[in-house]
Amino acid sequence: MTITAAEAEFAALFCASPGEICGRSLSDLLRAGAPARLRHRFTDLSEGRANWFTERVAGRHGGGRVFAADLTAIAVTGPAGPAGLVLLLCPVRDADTPGPRELTLSELDARVLEGVASGASTVQLAGRLYLSRQGVEYRVGLLLRRFDAPNRPALVARAHALGLFAPGRWPPQVLPDLVD
CATH class of the missing domain: 3.30.450.20 (PAS domain)
Structure with missing residues (x-):
């Protein structure tokens, strides 16, 4: 190739x-x-x-x-x-395909998305990321709006569909080249 x-x-x-x-x-x-x-x-x-x-x-x-x-x-x-x-x-650029900027995540958003994808609760994520529960919920809310997902499972499904996670990894890991 x-x-x-x-x-x-x-x-x-x-x-x-x-x-x-x-x-x-x-x-x-x-x-x-x-x-x-x-x-x-x-x-x-x-x-x-x-x-x-x-x-x-x-x-x-x-x-x-x-x-x-x-x-x-x-x-x-x-x-x-x-x-x-x-x-x-x-x-390709249409309503269903995010542009390049929409596919990059901050380090914190990447860690929150990974935690949600692995099934961590808000309290578990707060402890792991040294945030308040409200801080985690705020970040999750931003991700839900950004990826037009109605809930956490839909957010994880959308992230997988967009190829944000490294294939074959558990717990899920956002690809390093997508993290600012």
Whole structure:
């Protein structure tokens, strides 16, 4: 999954020039979890089981900010068989997809979200984070509004759907590159 050529528009999505993108791995440009999810899709293309696919991914700007995009991969074949892939990346921004700033959390909000996701009560979180109960409830309320969730379980589900947590970790941990 090494990039061999890039258009200026593709490179600009990652705050880089085409020369800076070439030679890099696609997994370097995508957030954690995406390369593993995409690996089997790329294998299907290279082995001829599919001609193309489109998948929603999260990319990382040069400054570490995250953006959502639809990645379309198209297999290119030559006379001798598979010749490579053409990748199209189309950034997505609609009411259901948070912008880059909305996906970053303060250190305190990340710890509160992790505590809520692990099932900690308000009192447990207050003791763990050296906050008052009201301070924890205030932070949880901010997170509920920010992610448009009606309650704590919905907040955790929304955070998982947005890919905020490191995959396969217990207790849940917010990805480090999403914490300011």
